[in-house]
Amino acid sequence: MAVMNGVNLFTDDRGAVAQLHGIGVQRFGDRWYAYGEIKRDGNLFQGVACYSTMDFVAWRDEGAVLPVGEPGTITGPERIIERPKVMRCPLTGRYVMYLHVDGEGDYSYAHIGVAVGATPTGPYTLLNTIQHRGFESRDIGVFQDEDGVGYILSEDRPHGTHIYRLSDDYLTIVEDVACLKGTDYWAGYESPIMVKRDGLYYWFGSQLTGWDCNDNMFATATDLHGPWSDWQPFTPLGSKTYESQCDVIVPLPDETVGEDQWHASRFLYIGDRWHPQDLGNSELVTLPIDIGAGQARLEWHDSWNNGL
Template sequence: MILRFITSLFFCGCLFSAAHGQIAKEINPGEPWPDNNGNHIQAHGGGIIKLGKTYYWYGEGRAKGLDTNYRYVGCYSSKDLMNWQFRGYVLKQGDPENLGPRWVMERPKVFYNKKTKKFVMYFHLDDKPYKLARVGIAVADKPDGPFNYVKSFRPLGMESRDIGQFIDDDGTPYLIFESRPSKGFYIAALSEDYMDVEKQVSFIQAPLEGGAIVHYQGLYYAIGSALTGWRPNANKFATATTLAGPWSEFTDIAPPETNTYSSQSTMLLKVEGKRSTTVIFMADQWKPSTQWDSRYLWMPVEIGEGKLWVPRPRPWSIDVKKGTWRFKL
């Protein structure tokens, strides 16, 4: 009887684990990344904010079976950056401005405004020919939404396609956006209510997109990807002592023949712990014909003294409390 009871408990436990996903002990770059329901995470082209001890990951929802009349933003939460709970599609957006079939909503990034207590989402908004080139804004009262569409505009009056976000150590929020006619990307400070772009901080004269920035040990590091659409390329980085520049020449972050291990940058996430600080290169491995299966390449970078390098991808784990990481043994 006791053996039967133990066997029953074990069977129930296996069913529970299968239904809710196994507890991940490492990050496996380029592999399917299941959420708490066992589904591959849908947060492509995404960004992360941290509130208290919880990280929130937002990105494009491209799962199979979604209504193609809408565009979706998925939200996930985690306390360890390895195990993610699906909080739902926090934005389900129909065509907001009569843009026509196959309109575009990409690279959502969310900022939290402590003064207004609002969550403000920026995203690239476009039509099929890629002529609109604007940012859209949606707002929510909670991190897991629902977000409601407010407006779109061209930041600084410039065309804007790929966008990135950067929150400096003092909490100041910045929008990074690529402007094709200018052949470079801008760093712009947000207004006090985060609902607009207030001023240009820097223009980096380099035809790059997928902009990402981190501040580490007194230097700003900016990463960008060449303009090759869905096809991966050799991402590069530059440094500056201030966001305003001047910025150094761009150099490779990985062996150029790997095309950044078939990925494109989306964010540099700084994890500050009690012992150390880890900077994570967050990137997407796009699969245009099976977008729902696009993968994520997250790797801790080798960084410091003006150097930044993405090691060869392999499984690794992170301790967010200590701020340390290690490769899987």
């Protein structure tokens, strides 16, 4: 059984601070693989780090799986590249990484980057960047449904946050499934997350307040096309999601009773607690989140046992 703190600055098996910022997590085989922004030297692109874990407490450094490219290229050291998320395509067996790819020190480019690898630990090769029908794309999340269909969630400042359905090979977008703004809120939600429990979809996101934290929100639907419920907070009002920005919610299925990731009864919330002047040492808030029957609730624990 692994005991976690409510807030952590994780170190890896080499004793270095794990660069798990903007984290994306998937389980492949018997390990969870986490992909993070390397932020040791500020906000510009320094590569994508990969770590693996059995319990979300001990982390094995798997290396930089998408390195920095040459100056002037899409993955050059002048770019802003964030939110690495990976899914395995059932059709091809390839691991596909999606990224928020932006400009050289600014947010003028606003594309989705697509990279592929043969294993969870890569290396990954960037194929291209895309904007579906010219829509901006900043913070992204990913979701794989029970039927193997893959989706990208993408924040588009002028219009809201999209759910995009991917092609069978996971390399292109084929449908704009839904695009939402918040309830009584001028924009969509960034840092978007999607999970599913027992046929109901739960969509989470953060309001647009830059590095500052806010009360993150969630909505539910029985169909990704909608209708979606009103957005509501999942932590006490004014708590600012316990000073974090939602990053990923990881299903922790009990396989001994036949649960899978779409029917799990336990979930792990991971959120960034950003330090703009020292991004590389920004902690993660890691808490159990209750999800079920159309409700989501995150409560604070100084420490807790995650059951792994």
